[in-house]
Amino acid sequence: MKDPLDLFGDLPDFPGKTPPKNKLVEKKVATHGFDRYNGAKSKVFIINDEAQQFFTVGEFGKALGRKASTIRMWEYRGILPKANFRTPPPEGSQLPGKESKGYRLYSLRQLDFIIDTVERYLLDDPLHAQWESAKKHIKQNWPR
Secondary structure (H helix, E strand, O other), rough: OOOHHHHHOOOOOOOOOOOOOOOOOOOOOOOOOOOOOOOOOOOOEOOOOOOEEEEEHHHHHHHHHHOOHHHHHHHHHOOOOOOOOOOOOOOOOOOOOOOOHHHEEEEHHHHHHHHHHHHOOOOOOOOOHHHHHHHHHHHHOOOO
């Protein structure tokens, strides 16, 4: 005789459609290859009659596995140079007494450069990260 539970097939082991919050549910991992940019989406802008891919600070951070605030902090501390490109500023004043600027934009070349630098200088490993060497490398070789 077959196991009677086989009659139920692939039914979930909880009632309803929403899984319980305190139960671990396996996440499905994409098996279609390695994504160097962690799913970051680029935007295309025309610069000097040439279409170029750019990433906002949020997408740039997503590609590096960091938050946008971390990227802004790196820029503030001088680890990253200031963004070479920005979106056009919004019309009118947004905040009184503050100049409106556009969103920071980083090129695909800059993103590839930073990803390579993070890997080369072990910046993802807090115990072995070579921050001073990385800062020097970024300052000397930052793509424009």
